[in-house]
Amino acid sequence: MRTHRWRVALASLIAAATLGATSPAYAGTHHGGGDRCERKLERIERDFRIIERIAGWELASKWWNDVAWPHYYRQCGG
Numbered sequence: 001m002r003t004h005r006w007r008v009a010l011a012s013l014i015a016a017a018t019l020g021a022t023s024p025a026y027a028g029t030h031h032g033g034g035d036r037c038e039r040k041l042e043r044i045e046r047d048f049r050i051i052e053r054i055a056g057w058e059l060a061s062k063w064w065n066d067v068a069w070p071h072y073y074r075q076c077g078g
Helices: 001-024 033-055 057-076
Strands: none
Touching: 033 057
């Protein structure tokens, strides 16, 4: 159980650092942004793989669904 908590905490830190570091760069790109949105998607896919390697697929998927994709969609989605 202790290992699971450590993994959750680590995945949360990675997610927070990732979103915090990328958000200002994409301000003002709502509903499009072409190259910026493409780079952002590539970045969150890369971050997913990092979280998956560190904390496992299940936590990476939770991060993707709960944090990364909604954030991306708000900035670049329809």
